[in-house]
Amino acid sequence: MTRWDTAPYSLRQLQYLVAVAELGGFRRAAEACGVAQPSLSAQIAQVEEVLGIQMFERGARGVRVTAAGARVIERARAVLLASRDLADTARQHSDPLTGTVRIGIIPTVCPYLLPEVAPALRAQLPNLHAVWVEDKTHALLEQIETAELDGAILALDPRVTHLEHAPIGDDPFVLAAAPGHPLAKRSGPASPDVLEGETVFLLEDGHCFRDQALALCGATGAREADLKATGLSTLVQMVGGGCGVTLLPKLAVPVENRRGQLAVRAFKSPAPTRRLILAWRKGSAMKRPLDAMANVIRKRM
Amino acid sequence: MTRWDTAPYSLRQLQYLVAVAELGGFRRAAEACGVAQPSLSAQIAQVEEVLGIQMFERGARGVRVTAAGARVIERARAVLLASRDLADTARQHSDPLTGTVRIGIIPTVCPYLLPEVAPALRAQLPNLHAVWVEDKTHALLEQIETAELDGAILALDPRVTHLEHAPIGDDPFVLAAAPGHPLAKRSGPASPDVLEGETVFLLEDGHCFRDQALALCGATGAREADLKATGLSTLVQMVGGGCGVTLLPKLAVPVENRRGQLAVRAFKSPAPTRRLILAWRKGSAMKRPLDAMANVIRKRM
DNA sequence: GCGGGTCATAGCGCAAGGCTATCACCAGCG
DNA sequence: CGCTGGTGATAGCCTTGCGCTATGACCCGC
Numbered sequence: 116m117t118r119w120d121t122a123p124y125s126l127r128q129l130q131y132l133v134a135v136a137e138l139g140g141f142r143r144a145a146e147a148c149g150v151a152q153p154s155l156s157a158q159i160a161q162v163e164e165v166l167g168i169q170m171f172e173r174g175a176r177g178v179r180v181t182a183a184g185a186r187v188i189e190r191a192r193a194v195l196l197a198s199r200d201l202a203d204t205a206r207q208h209s210d211p212l213t214g215t216v217r218i219g220i221i222p223t224v225c226p227y228l229l230p231e232v233a234p235a236l237r238a239q240l241p242n243l244h245a246v247w248v249e250d251k252t253h254a255l256l257e258q259i260e261t262a263e264l265d266g267a268i269l270a271l272d273p274r275v276t277h278l279e280h281a282p283i284g285d286d287p288f289v290l291a292a293a294p295g296h297p298l299a300k301r302s303g304p305a306s307p308d309v310l311e312g313e314t315v316f317l318l319e320d321g322h323c324f325r326d327q328a329l330a331l332c333g334a335t336g337a338r339e340a341d342l343k344a345t346g347l348s349t350l351v352q353m354v355g356g357g358c359g360v361t362l363l364p365k366l367a368v369p370v371e372n373r374r375g376q377l378a379v380r381a382f383k384s385p386a387p388t389r390r391l392i393l394a395w396r397k398g399s400a401m402k403r404p405l406d407a408m409a410n411v412i413r414k415r416m
Numbered sequence: 417m418t419r420w421d422t423a424p425y426s427l428r429q430l431q432y433l434v435a436v437a438e439l440g441g442f443r444r445a446a447e448a449c450g451v452a453q454p455s456l457s458a459q460i461a462q463v464e465e466v467l468g469i470q471m472f473e474r475g476a477r478g479v480r481v482t483a484a485g486a487r488v489i490e491r492a493r494a495v496l497l498a499s500r501d502l503a504d505t506a507r508q509h510s511d512p513l514t515g516t517v518r519i520g521i522i523p524t525v526c527p528y529l530l531p532e533v534a535p536a537l538r539a540q541l542p543n544l545h546a547v548w549v550e551d552k553t554h555a556l557l558e559q560i561e562t563a564e565l566d567g568a569i570l571a572l573d574p575r576v577t578h579l580e581h582a583p584i585g586d587d588p589f590v591l592a593a594a595p596g597h598p599l600a601k602r603s604g605p606a607s608p609d610v611l612e613g614e615t616v617f618l619l620e621d622g623h624c625f626r627d628q629a630l631a632l633c634g635a636t637g638a639r640e641a642d643l644k645a646t647g648l649s650t651l652v653q654m655v656g657g658g659c660g661v662t663l664l665p666k667l668a669v670p671v672e673n674r675r676g677q678l679a680v681r682a683f684k685s686p687a688p689t690r691r692l693i694l695a696w697r698k699g700s701a702m703k704r705p706l707d708a709m710a711n712v713i714r715k716r717m
Numbered sequence: 718g719c720g721g722g723t724c725a726t727a728g729c730g731c732a733a734g735g736c737t738a739t740c741a742c743c744a745g746c747g
Numbered sequence: 748c749g750c751t752g753g754t755g756a757t758a759g760c761c762t763t764g765c766g767c768t769a770t771g772a773c774c775c776g777c
Contacts, residue, residue, distance in 0.1 A: 119435055119448045121428045122499050127765095129502075130422050141724060147420045154766055156725060166503075167510035169701040175723055175774035179563060181701040182516070183509035190502035197498045198423050201430075201491035202467075208484035209468035215483070262480060277743095397743090400470040400482040428734095442755055455735050457755065462734095476743040476754055578774095698774090 123165040126198060128158045129191040132170060135159060136188045140177040211403040213242040218408075219255035219267030220247055223324040223347060224286075224391060227366045228268070232412045239411050243404055251321045259396055266395035266405045268412075270323045279402065280394035281409035284416030286366045287386040288331065291350075291377045293357040299378035306383050310337040314359035316350045319343035324389065328362040331387050347371050364389065366416075391416075424466040427499060429459045430492040433471060436460060437489045441478040512704035514543040519709075520556035520568030521548055524625040524648060525587075525692060528667045529569070533713045540712050544705055552622045560697055567696040567706045569713075571624045580703065581695035582710035585717030587667045588687040589632065592651075592678045594658040600679035607684050611638040615660035617651045620644035625690070629663040632688050648672055665690065667717075692717075 134144035134155075141159070145152040163170055170184030180188065208214065220229065229247060236245060248255070248264060255267040256274060268283060269275060290309070292299045298309055315337045318325040325343075332339065340359050344350050350361040351371045363371060368379055393409040395401055435445035436456070446456040464471055471485030481489065509515060521530065530548060537546060549556070549565060556568040557575060569584065570576060591610070593600045599610055616638045619626040633640065641660050645651050651662040652672045664672060669680055694710040696702055 119431065119450070121431050121449070122496075122503060124427075126425075126427055127422045130420065134420055142722090148422070149420070150765090151767055152724075153726080153768085157765075160725085166506040168506055172697070172699050172701050173724060174697075174699055177723070183701070186509055187502060187506050190498065190505045194495060194498040194502055195423075197491065197495040201488060201495055202423060204491050205467040205469055205488050208487055396473070396475075398473050398475055400473050400484075443753090451734095452736055453755075454737085454757080457757090458734070461756085474755055478754070 124162045125158075126195070128162040129194055131155050131158050132162060132184075132188050132191050133195060135171060135178060136180050136184070139179075210242065212240055212407060214404070215244045215246060216265045216401055216404055216408070217246045217248065217263070218393075218405075219258060219264045219269075220249055221252055221255065221267075221269055221323060222249055223318070223322060223364055224268055224270075224366065225249045227364075227370050228391075228412070228416075232415045235415055236408060236411055240404070240407060243408070245408070252323045253321065259394070262396070265399065265401040266393055266408075268391060268393050270327065271390040271392050272323055275392070275394050277397060278394040279397050279399070280392040281406055281413075283391040283393055283409055283412050285388045285390050286364045286416075287388045288328065288362045288382060289365050289368060290360060290380045290382065291354055291363050291368075291372070292360040292380075293355055294376075294378045295357055296360060296378070298360055298380070302378075302380065304383040304386075305380045307331060307335050307387065310335040310360070313337050314340050316340045316342060316344060316353045316359050316361040318347070318350070319345055324364060327387075327389055331362065351377060425463045427496070429463040430495055432456050432459050433463060433485075433489050433492050434496060436472060436479060437481050437485070440480075511543065513541055513708060515705070516545045516547060517566045517702055517705055517709070518547045518549065518564070519694075519706075520559060520565045520570075521550055522553055522556065522568075522570055522624060523550055524619070524623060524665055525569055525571075525667065526550045528665075528671050529692075529713070529717075533716045536716055537709060537712055541705070541708060544709070546709070553624045554622065560695070563697070566700065566702040567694055567709075569692060569694050571628065572691040572693050573624055576693070576695050578698060579695040580698050580700070581693040582707055582714075584692040584694055584710055584713050586689045586691050587665045587717075588689045589629065589663045589683060590666050590669060591661060591681045591683065592655055592664050592669075592673070593661040593681075594656055595677075595679045596658055597661060597679070599661055599681070603679075603681065605684040605687075606681045608632060608636050608688065611636040611661070614638050615641050617641045617643060617645060617654045617660050617662040619648070619651070620646055625665060628688075628690055632663065652678060 131144060131148060134148050135141060138144045138147060141156055142152050145155040148155060159170070166187065168183045168187060169181055170187060171178040172181055236243070252269055252272065252274065255264060255269065258264040259267055259278065290298060290305050298305070298313070310332060315332050317328055317339055320343070342353060344353070347363060347367050348371060350363070353359065354361045355376050363379070372379060393405055393412065395405050432445065432449060435449050436442060439445045439448060442457055442460070443453050446453040449456060460471070467488065469484045469488060470482055471488060472479040473482060537544070549559070553570055553573065553575065556565060556570065559565040560568055560579065591599065591606050599606070599614070611633060616633050618629055618640055621644070641654070643654060645654070648664060648668050649672060651664070654660065655662045656677050673680060694706055694713065696706050
């Protein structure tokens with residue numbers, strides 16, 4: 116157990132000790148320290164008193180360091196050196212937009228957003244080093260709680276009420292089907308009702324996008340396919356076969372439908388949407404850099 | 417050139433930082449540090465402010481150290497450790513009767529006094545380690561001035577006016593001659609006048625005892641022998657041959673005349689005397705231990 | 718013996734930092 | 748859903764620490 120009683124002297128007093136020893140006189144030391152000579156005298160007298168050591172021999176031509184004083188002042192130099200180290204370390208970490216920030220990101224966002232925004236972040240926040248961790252929402256929330264992560268890019272969700280967050284952008288759902296599919300016959304915005312009776316491919320449990328899509332299907336009487344996919348690519352492949360439809364976040368479309376193998380239709384306004392946010396622990400010291408990052412990302416969506 | 421500006425934080429603030437980090441909360445830390453929680457809060461806030469670093473994340477169940485905070489607090493621990501070192505060093509040197517003291521001693525005293533008093537000093541001031549340096553007065557005075565010596569055992573002399581000193585004892589001169597010498601015919605106290613016309617053996621230049629003896633001879637019309645001795649032993653040997661007399665400090669007689677080869681006579685009151693003192697630089701930090709040593713020596717004379 | 722240097726002392730004023738009392742907030746629980 | 752017990756923050760007051768200027772005591776060199 117460390118001791119908690121405080122030292123009977125101050126850093127300033129140690130500074131004065133060293134200055135007097137170095138400059139060989141109270142007057143010169145006082146001038147160098149930017150204080151009046153009596154002030155410095157008093158501090159020296161006090162530190163000599165509390166340590167029970169006469170550090171200096173006062174003479175008519177200045178002072179001379181005593182043997183015991185030399186030992187103590189040697190230690191005082193070490194203390195001041197350590198203090199200087201502390202100040203340096205502090206200066207190095209004092210910029211909130213400098214350092215490392217660990218950010219989680221859900222799988223239905225990560226591969227579509229990150230290639231776009233990562234270079235932008237590096238360019239606009241060059242001293243902020245982001246470490247990205249891709250995982251599902253509940254795992255990310257846990258890691259935020261335990262401070263393994265500083266923040267996470269998530270879809271807004273009842274589970275994030277006890278976190279602070281900044282909005283990143285709204286990502287509407289779109290309907291995707293094989294070009295020959297009946298729902299692809301028409302182009303233009305679709306009503307959610309068109310899903311009624313359709314077989315819809317969804318992601319496996321644990322993906323927040325599954326829950327959101329499932330809510331939409333439940334409201335329209337759609338049927339869930341027997342396959343639960345681990346990623347949106349799988350959904351696209353399945354639907355490409357023509358045996359059903361799926362929902363995709365619009366964000367994923369440029370990547371997942373890059374070959375144009377699917378017909379993609381938006382929903383009628385108000386279109387079902389997920390709101391993407393950057394969330395962090397309430398009161399997190401990373402609020403500043405995370406806010407700044409959210410701003411950069413928002414402009415790219 | 418060292419920098420003389422003082423750190424923008426205090427040792428106490430660092431102590432508070434470490435306490436909060438260690439105990440995980442402001443209240444507990446405040447209690448451990450023996451201050452009220454708001455006082456500690458204010459100090460933490462201030463050090464965070466001046467260093468531009470948020471050290472702790474405040475939550476409902478206590479605080480959590482931030483990454484930057486951990487770095488700084490690590491340094492703070494180092495500072496406090498160095499400070500503890502300083503306190504230890506100070507405690508070790510705080511007893512004025514502890515440590516090493518370098519003392520000069522003149523050759524006409526050293527071999528006669530030291531064997532007697534050194535064991536007494538070791539016994540009564542066990543933590544005070546004396547280092548003895550035998551040399552003539554002027555060399556000792558120089559070394560005191562340059563702080564190579566802390567003090568010296570000397571005969572009182574006009575040259576020591578700018579030193580402080582404590583008396584050790586008075587050492588009367590005695591007259592020594594071969595048993596067959598005319599001056600040895602009578603026993604009992606002699607008048608200085610008996611020296612008139614005698615050939616007196618004296619020490620070489622530089623010995624204060626030479627000057628003192630010479631003064632006595634000059635006042636009585638004695639003649640100085642052609643030999644200038646480097647030590648009292650030589651004087652004794654010469655005088656033993658019967659071709660003159662000499663003066664000795666009484667202190668030296670038990671040693672130099674241990675075989676009884678000389679007749680020794682005291683002088684009539686007021687006998688010529690040298691006053692032995694322990695002298696030190698005015699304002700020396702060693703005043704206390706030297707005073708204590710002088711007291712021990714005085715009792716042995 | 719006097720002048721210029723040393724450090725120490727005295728007396729005053731401001732601000733740093735302590736205290737108590739209270740607030741705002743959050744989590745867990747009945 | 749509101750209460751309770753925990754957290755840290757805030758407000759207001761007061762003591763104390765430490766700065767300042769002016770002055771004193773002392774010593775050395777001229």
